[in-house]
Amino acid sequence: MAKTNHLLIVADAGPLIHLDELSALDVLSDYAAVLVPNAVWLEVHQHRPQALLKINVKLIRQTTPLVSDKVKALSVLYTLHHGEREALELCLTHSVNLLITDDTAARLAAKSMNIATHGTLGLLIRSVRQQLRHPSEVLALLAAIPEQTTLHIRPSLLNEVIAQVAEEWKSKF
């Protein structure tokens, strides 16, 4: 199995909640640790407490950081929530270059700080590349997003994504 143990990532609430809704938080299991800002931890605890109890994913709760002027300014510009604000600050203070989030505004703000972002769909698809999940499983999970999760995606776009990845993986079946 390909391992990326050296990688630390920071998580926003969306992917933790959405992946757990799909019983697929294990797609994060090859990361050395997933840093969870305190505000994000509280948000996930409120909406999906069981997501924080998975033993195969190393979720590490972080204390609330002092938010820098730069992140404060971006938060106003992009109307970010506390969790997104803390997540960006953690990326800065821990030199982490990957934030997982499903929020467009958070992704825009991160981009302006040269922080890479990926969301639930990317993480699910990546799990095949990392040999954590079989293509057929991930195709089923993608198809289950509208029914099983609170992640909202235009149905025709989701169908296009499913068709695209199925075409890429057809040799793997």
Add this chain to the structure above:
Amino acid sequence: MNNTLNAEIPNQLWQQAQTLVQQGWASNLQEVVNEALRRYLESHQDVLTESYIQDDVKWGLHGED
């Protein structure tokens, strides 16, 4: 044309919006709601969201990390 919106708002947000109005940072609650909605829509345009999803698919399939 203006439209009417009925929505339940968490108490904390409601209190914060009221405070803004009472302190004179906004003339009324409608202004607060309009401004919040406008800013949200600006930063959540569907074309942006879709482009991020396409980036995710590309990264998921062919990324190196």
